[in-house]
Amino acid sequence: MDSNFAIIQALCRSALSSTKEMTEHQVGRLIENYRKSGKDKEAKSLEGILLNARKVQPIEPFNFVLSSLEGDMLTKSTSIPVDKETSTPILEIIFQDDLERDVPLFNDSIQTAVDSVINEWRNYDKLIQLNASPSKSCLIYGDPGTGKTMLAKWIAKSVGLPVVLAKLDGIISSFLGTSSRNIANLFRFANRYKCILLLDEFDALAKLRDDPQEIGEVKRIVNTLLQNLDARSEKGFTIGITNHEKLLDPAVWRRFDVQIDIPHPNPMVREKMLSKFIFPLEYSQQELKFVNWCMHDATGADLRKLSDWLKRMYILEGSEKRNMLELMKQFATMNTGRVSKRITDLLNGDVSNLYNELSTDAYLQLKQKDIAAILEMSPSTLSKLISKKH
Numbered sequence: 001m002d003s004n005f006a007i008i009q010a011l012c013r014s015a016l017s018s019t020k021e022m023t024e025h026q027v028g029r030l031i032e033n034y035r036k037s038g039k040d041k042e043a044k045s046l047e048g049i050l051l052n053a054r055k056v057q058p059i060e061p062f063n064f065v066l067s068s069l070e071g072d073m074l075t076k077s078t079s080i081p082v083d084k085e086t087s088t089p090i091l092e093i094i095f096q097d098d099l100e101r102d103v104p105l106f107n108d109s110i111q112t113a114v115d116s117v118i119n120e121w122r123n124y125d126k127l128i129q130l131n132a133s134p135s136k137s138c139l140i141y142g143d144p145g146t147g148k149t150m151l152a153k154w155i156a157k158s159v160g161l162p163v164v165l166a167k168l169d170g171i172i173s174s175f176l177g178t179s180s181r182n183i184a185n186l187f188r189f190a191n192r193y194k195c196i197l198l199l200d201e202f203d204a205l206a207k208l209r210d211d212p213q214e215i216g217e218v219k220r221i222v223n224t225l226l227q228n229l230d231a232r233s234e235k236g237f238t239i240g241i242t243n244h245e246k247l248l249d250p251a252v253w254r255r256f257d258v259q260i261d262i263p264h265p266n267p268m269v270r271e272k273m274l275s276k277f278i279f280p281l282e283y284s285q286q287e288l289k290f291v292n293w294c295m296h297d298a299t300g301a302d303l304r305k306l307s308d309w310l311k312r313m314y315i316l317e318g319s320e321k322r323n324m325l326e327l328m329k330q331f332a333t334m335n336t337g338r339v340s341k342r343i344t345d346l347l348n349g350d351v352s353n354l355y356n357e358l359s360t361d362a363y364l365q366l367k368q369k370d371i372a373a374i375l376e377m378s379p380s381t382l383s384k385l386i387s388k389k390h
């Protein structure tokens, strides 16, 4: 099958459901694929179409109403339930206008899974008419900073529903029995309105398990959670997020119709993220590849941090003064949790070792002159340095 067919399918789906952001995103993927397979002409032509469409058309609102979904509409004046003992709100409402239009970027297989959830939820009315019970709950798990919260909000944005975000600091009460009551109140609220219930970082409830004093209370909490998740499956959409999927009770885990493991981005997705995040700074393709290589195994959040830092350096120190190698050395020194020790050692070590790594990396495919440009030395100086070593 044509390697672009999965994208074309997703493109047709999003075009037919007339959501401009989703369509633009799919066209972007198609351009990327054409470029990767050397079809620059096709990529350029599609890029022209995309840019023109962005110029001419106003951005469409995402809001549309799922009439089969039970519940009242949330408004700014809807009152929010609080913990009875401390008066802390147990939830927060995020309305459509406050959800960002920023599309998260993922590896292809995850993208397809995400598109499929969005598509199912957007077509809820049609599926219900056919008695084709659509999935209603999704568990998103993965390392910190991989874009889980961003994804949940993006799903809500795409489906056109407000988010009811569970506030764990309000729910977990130090008073015996109160936490369970708060959970029940949270679900009662979510079931009453058209919304997506978002249980972010909800392994926090399971973590209480560590404390033997709390065992009875935890059992109550988990049971309440299970009962309410079961009842919720008839009512509306739920997204659960966790970093610690192993801590989550297996019974809770099973309650979710769809489970998506968000991995760290692959080199291609990292490249896309970097080009997006560093805008409006301009780096050459080779420089971007080098930065990408330095950040292998980074998450989206790490790349965002790096990009913000590069922008600050650009403003504070000027663009001409520093070369990419110097910048990445400094970033690595200040971000030992984001850049691996092996890369940091290579950056700070002998140039010829660094050259060997860069020139043999399958993804980078950098020529000697590209590497010389990154290291800001003439190709002949680099040649001399390398031959001296061998």
Ligand SMILES: Nc1ncnc2c1ncn2[C@@H]1O[C@H](COP(=O)(O)OP(=O)(O)OP(=O)(O)O)[C@@H](O)[C@H]1O
Pocket: 103, 104, 105, 106, 143, 144, 145, 146, 147, 148, 149, 150, 151, 243, 273, 299, 300, 301, 302, 304
């Ligand atoms: N896949 C991604 N696509 C685009 N941007 C991303 C992605 N992952 C992370 N980011 C960037 O990093 C920021 C933080 O991501 P987010 O809070 O969604 O991560 P998370 O997985 O929820 O992390 P945590 O587990 O720590 O809560 C985002 O606002 C975004 O700028």
Ligand SMILES: [Mg+2]
Pocket: 148, 149, 150, 200, 241
């Ligand atoms: Mg998060």
